[in-house]
Amino acid sequence: MESNKIQNIIIKYLSHQANFSELNDLEKWVQNPNNEKLFNSYIRTNYAIDYNMKKFNSEKIKIELLKEIANERKVFKLKRRYQVMRFAAAAVIVGLLTTTYFLRDDLFSKTIEAKSIIVNTNTILPGTDKATLTLEDGSQIALEKGTSVQTQNASSNGEKIIYEAEKPKTSEIAYNYLTIPRGGQFFIKLSDGTQVWLNSESQLKYPVSFIEGKARTVELVYGEAYFVVSPSTEHKGSKFKVLNKSQEVEVIGTEFNIKAYKDENNIYTTLVEGKVDISIENRKQNLIPNQQLNLDLKTNVSTIKEIDVFNEISWKDGVFSFEEKSLKDIMTVLSRWYDIEVVFKNKSIEKEEFIGILRKNQNIEEILNGIKNFGVIKNFTINDEKVILE
Incomplete structure (x- = not known):
């Protein structure tokens, strides 16, 4: 170095x-x-x-x-x-x-005692493993930590769902949906062995079993997902594709993250390992590890840059990593995880930037008090599921 x-x-x-x-x-x-x-x-x-x-x-x-x-x-x-x-x-x-x-001086890390106004608050808990499974016949099953579920093709212990290995000569496709609510996360292993981590407020559409010899295609309807794709060499050369609004990601065997939330104007595709081709209308672009493609949905313009991938994928390992993110962006991420509504009384503080890492199991009051100690906000109020920043 x-x-x-x-x-x-x-x-x-x-x-x-x-x-x-x-x-x-x-x-x-x-x-x-x-x-x-x-x-x-x-x-x-x-x-x-x-x-x-x-x-x-x-x-x-x-x-x-x-x-x-x-x-x-x-x-x-x-x-x-x-x-x-x-x-x-x-x-x-x-x-x-x-x-x-x-000398262990706490010059940078000391915590200042702060009293914040918390009104009529129920305890706001961090997110947990939970999802809704929609079967091919339209019926729905709640998946949540502590419960076990068995379907014709899959089993779940409430923290993940595992589909049975592919059956040869499958000729028809039946689709399931896995929907993650705000305040939730979930892991799924598809029938081809591909692993997918789904973040809060996300939905994945996927086949119960893939057709042998054809491209393995799933759809990230919305939200964020991290994929570890089973190599095509194990599936007679069948490529793996992830569809979502405005783009198609084609891979052979790799690890990558896609962030495509309904309320955001950009889609971010981040490559960790391997290689992916991204098709956007009539153009195709490829990524190498540590690169991210940012697609602006308003202009349909895409840009590629090198990034620290840890900041993009740390969410699946229990932490949020922020590198020069605005308070507004940070609170957007936290609002999904804690299932809260955030209101800025003072709009000028939305652009204040922070860096650092937060554990996903931290108490929301602890985080807000920390932000208050910087003098960025004067106070905050928690009323049921609404957080008001002043």
Whole structure:
């Protein structure tokens, strides 16, 4: 890893700005014995401003750093984004940050006591595993944590639904729908072995069993889904397609995420592994890993850029990762997960940007109090399922 890159990561880490991917890079770099000399140099430079230099112990600091990285993963935080400082200025103050950080000063992470107005509130719980299964005859079955369901073709333990392996020479297609409400999530394994994680407020249409030798096609009617596709080599070359409004994604065997909510004007397709071709009207574009295609539904213009995929797919692993997201965007994500309505009394705060990671099992009041502590909102009110930000 280039020295400038790791120096940037160290600066971001010490100021609690590093994301999950950067924490991984830093941990690997620190543990590599070949980087010992450079690591010592960084720490010695940063400790040079400390009058107590004689007590310097690089190995001890290294151990502490690894401990803090581990803790950083456990204690997820949301930070307000301020104007990015020039690198030179950051380098000057990094010594101060290092000294105070390893002395366990809570300069950046201390929590300020705050009392918020909470009126007539029922406890707002985080989302959980739940969905509605619609069978080919139109009948519906509620799937929820703690209950077991068995159909002719699938079984569910309330946290996931598994379809039986494909039966050969299938000639007719019967479709099922899996609908995830606000405040829900669910996992499904299709009959070809493809795995799909569905986010809150999403719906997937799919065959109970695919036709042998033909393209395996499903439809993300709306919402967000993460796909791990069973390779075509295991299905006599049959490609896998995901249809949704305005585009078609064709894959051979890969992992990708599609975000296509009904109330949003963009569709985001993010590739994690493999390769996909995306057809939009009469044009076709392909993605390579760590790229995202953004389709603007108003203009029908699509753009491709490289991204940190963790920020896009972390939701399936129990966290929300935000990189320079506005408060409005963050509250949109949280409103789906907590099944709440969010009202901004002060429209000017909608554009305030944050970075950080939130656990999906966090209490909504804890999150709102954290935002309030930054001074972005003066107060908040929770009334049943409505959150009002002032």
